[in-house]
Amino acid sequence: MKVKILNSEFNEDQIDALREFMNVSIGAATANLANLLDAFGTMHIPEIEICNSNELADKIESTIDLESMYYATKQLFTGKFGGECMFVISEDSARNLGRHLYNITVPSGDEINDAVIELTNILTSTIVSRLTQELSTQVQFFVPSLQFIDANSIIHDEDVAEYSKIIIISTILDFQDQQINGNIYILTKDEAIESLKVLIDKKIEEIYGLLKLNIPTCYWTHLKMVT
Amino acid sequence: MKILVVDDSKIARMGVIKSLKDVQPKAELFQATNGHEAVEIFKKERPDVVFLDLTMPVMDGYEALKKIIEIDKEAQIIIVSADIQSEAKHRVLVAGAKNMYPKPINGEIMMRIFEQDLLL
Amino acid sequence: MILDDKFVVSYWNRWLAINTQISKDEIIGKRLDEFYPDINYKVLYRKIITALTIGTPTFYDANSNAKFIAINRNKVTTSSLKLMQQQVTISPYITSENKVMVSIYDISELFEAKLMIRKEVEKVHKLNNKLEAEKEIIDKNIMIMKTSADGTIIDISTFFCQFFEFDKKDFLGKNVSIFKLADESDAIYKELWKTIQDKKSWNGELKYKTSDGKEKWVQSRVMPILDSNGELYEFSAVYHDITNEKLLAELYITDPLTKLYNRAHFDETISFIVEHQRKADVNFALAIVDIDHFKSINDTYGHQVGDEALVSVAKTLKNSLREDDLIARWGGEEFVIMLKNVTLDEAKVIMEKVRANVQNNKITDSISVSASFGLTKYIIGEGAKEIFKRVDDALYEAKRGGRNRVVVK
16 A cells, blocks of 8 residues: 655645635624524634644643533535534533524523534534635535533544544634634544645635736735735 | 735735736735734825725724724725624624625625725 | 425425325325424424525434434334434425425434443443442552562552552652661562562561651562463552551560560470471571679679670670571570571581670670570470470580580580
8 A cells, every 4th residue: 555645734825725714614604603593793713723633632622611511513524625523512502502592591402402403504514615615626514413521522532543634723603692602623634634735725826826927017016015 | 096905814815906906907005914004004004995804813803993994084994804794794884894795805896896885 | 305495395205105104195285394293393494494595404413302203113122212213414405496305314223222332331330430439448448559570569559558658659660679678688578579470479478668667567468460471460469467466476475675586485486396397497406595694794783784785695696697597585694596407517606606796795895795605406306305405404514614615415
């Protein structure tokens, strides 16, 4: 078997582009959820991190409160850009979501589960669809799985035992007035990272390349960059 | 014409600049990567048009919009944001932006902006 | 099935017809809520709209107890699921007509397996908890140590730590020899090590020290643990504090002044040997030591100096002899010595050396004493009386012959 050595480093332009695509995608998702919840969501700047598979659990745990219980949904998507979309929402937030979505004071366990699944559905399919649209590719979604677990059990070490490079694209879902917030992670690894890089490069070329070709050089002399 | 493009993402700024090339090929362009820089450049250069993003580090677009309008309440500001909630649009229009468009922007939309939204 | 956003059914397949007992002719063109009024249509509507607007499938929670469409399961061999567990996916079908395809997958078998696993996991949890509780009782009440094959401490029970007054973390990774007292004989450790290297368990009494140097006696059982190849892997040791018993027993057999064995113990030992005639025991020489002119030391310097002389001679005897030679205070200014595994000639040489040591040793700066020695060899089969008679005679001769000498009989 041929072992392919993967270069999982991203340059600044690639990271910048990926962050911006994620930003646009989470914007679309926030808007869809805002409609569903009849509320206003505050947008946050997405973060992009590249790590080894054995560091994943720590990275996830560093973004959430370890004392809470969480609903964690994981949804697989495949295609040229494939990976896993994970949504982690605390017990309290999930209950608020159930209340808000079903218009009841005390939602049942089933109702909370369904509300979380529903939110995940909209969130992941909007984000990933939009992201793949920005990257000019298509993906196939799989059934999401839902677990109610403590913060340390979201990622099982033995589940990611096999060494991989992982990209974590993460951001926060934040509906302050309704006290609903959660963490969204798009995880992709190994070959999928390579495909992602190719897709990003194509996109960068599309935007930057045209500029270089069609804009007279004198135009550029006027460009000022303040740092 | 002086045009200021404000976005923390380089590719997003390039996207705006690209769509400007047919509509305003001779414009003098300035770039800023956050609200704070945007306000500083605005004070110094008094650009005719500002394209402003909302989610940015240091100072976000809402704050920058407020500050620029304080400097010049006639400032021609177009918000270009990933935030496409109608509530967000409502907020920036109240704060004095001329209009708001979802990212990414293309040449066609840019044409419409200069034809319909801006008072130049 | 295919539905629109008003829940009107436009397709109903054979699987549904068979499982619901509703034929497609009955339901097509009608609204689903006429047949299934219990479905939460607000939720269904939202899912349909989401699927249509985003253009991707939406799902129901596969673990939900609320069934989309209740379908009886006629499985007889198990009763865990009465109704079919369903995975319901709503995919956009004809977006312009607001039509979606609702697919129902039977995931009952999967769900049953999941339930079973959960039950098993709960059982394991319970067992684990019980084990943990028992482990805690053991940890808090029994002294246990686990070491690697080279004697490096891997684990120590809480009770062990409390007993020896130290922090567990200070001792993990250290060698078990840290518990050994500096003046303690190596012999017993050699025996212990040899036994467990032979992959056998060792039982015995060990003298260990606490963090501040207090001596503790522990009844110990050290067990080798073998790996799957039968090679030494770890040692596990269980200890029981016998310090008090040990002190009592020692008190019982010790002469309080000289700390040597007392006469009773020596008598007992020699009686045992004579009675059992074990080959390992009977090859010994017996010596009686009598301090010369002891009465005049007492008279001249007082009883305190007399006692000091006794203690000092006892110490000299002990230091001049081997570990396993038996020394006891016989009474007054007399000591008795059993030299093990020696010929009479060897014993004579040893006793001459001891005699010289006694003579050269100073009790105080200005006082030293000498002693007379009677020495004999045990003759196999003879009684205690006979050998004592012989050794007494020898001592008598030594005294009569001018003291400060060894006489052999």
